[in-house]
Amino acid sequence: MTTTVTVLQEAIFATTTGTAYTSTDCVTALDKVTATNESTDIATITAQLLSPDGASIATYKKALQPGATWPFALELVGHTLAAGGKLNMICPTANAIRWRASGRKFT
Numbered sequence: 660m661t662t663t664v665t666v667l668q669e670a671i672f673a674t675t676t677g678t679a680y681t682s683t684d685c686v687t688a689l690d691k692v693t694a695t696n697e698s699t700d701i702a703t704i705t706a707q708l709l710s711p712d713g714a715s716i717a718t719y720k721k722a723l724q725p726g727a728t729w730p731f732a733l734e735l736v737g738h739t740l741a742a743g744g745k746l747n748m749i750c751p752t753a754n755a756i757r758w759r760a761s762g763r764k765f766t
Contacts (some may be wrong), residue, residue: 696723702755711743718746
């Protein structure tokens, strides 16, 4: 088994339909997931862990003040995604919350 430490998703804005990292051809361990509110208003981010068949494993919501960053340390760090599993980040406010994830891929 090979372990690769990597940025899973470079910083991108969450959208109303969600922006996702998909664990493709590997098992992925989430080591760090952060969300930053870059808007001038309070904005809410929803993080979803999805199984390979699209079923929700867990959902977490967090309202962020303008300029605030949330590390999702207790909510997401330490979770693993099976091959085909997803981390989906949703924000109903356009261009408000940017998120980034890093972790390890096991192949």
